[in-house]
Amino acid sequence: MFELNEALLVLQHRDTRVTELERELVRIPAQDAALQKSLADRSAALAKLRQDTMAAEAERKKLDLEAASRRGLIARYKQQQLQTRKNEEFAALTQSISHAEKEISEIEDQELELMEKIETGQAALAAEKGRLAEFEAKIAKQRADLVTRKAYVEKELAEARAQRTAAEQPIPEEVLTKYRRILTSKKDTAIVPAPHGVCSGCHMKLTMNTSLRIKTRDSLQNCENCGRFVYWDD
Template identity: 40%
Template sequence: MQAELEKLLILQDRDQKIRQIGLEIKTLPQQRKNLEAQLAATAASLESLKQRARQLEVDRKRLELDVGTRQSSISRLKTQHYETRKNDEFQAMGHEIERYEKEIVQLEDQELELMEQADKLRAEISTAEKRTI
């Protein structure tokens, strides 16, 4: 009788394991779908971050070109500034040079802000890339 009870307990334990494994098998497809959805969302988020980084770089380069344009204008105006003989033209060019210099300072400040944003974004991209691996 004791041997039969031991066999029944072993059988019961194995049946429970079989049921547990069967349940796991049934839930695996849903778990896989969930994981694939998470991966797709993370990949989309990563791509969005990369696109934002590219846009920041484009904006920064545009600002850089604007600064260069204004510096060229300042050089041209300084040359004309010293060639003019009329006092009102001389003063107007001086004001124009000052205006361009102020614009350059503002553009360079904007450029620095974009660089800071780009640095933060690179850190976010690095973190997101680690999550997708």
């Protein structure tokens, strides 16, 4: 192979490696943020469950007091019934007692619902506490792995960049400039094989002239369509 083509291929290979490592390095903080968010979301869900359960307990205590106050009223009404001699007053007190009893019964129904909610909430809290601890440990491990991975990628990237610089040395400045320009515009490759005279970058057929020139392997040629460097490959 024409040696300049070979030098460009080596450079492209190292460029690709540098790009891959750079992309990975950029992804690491986002991956770490996602891990932290998943943990924060789960902790927030547990806090919400705890808060809801506590609110239900407070509501139940309030209902307890309300029921107790009505029981107190009923006791007082009964006492008053023992003292009165008026039928009307006795009847009115009977009505008040039955009204208070009905209210107590409604309060007790609400309390039953709340107790179910509290029980379910407490069971879920106990179960989730254990699972959250496991989840925290898993996230901590994954975050530690990311730190290790980051250090590794940074080291690899420094090496890959040094190797890339070394690969640039045998290439004349104007060829290098052209190569960089093509790579920046095409984003993937700047030098591609052209099997049977077809550019594998843009899949267009090269002109007869370019095909012949790359076949003799003695000069640097570009695809007339996409501008990439092309080399003969049979």
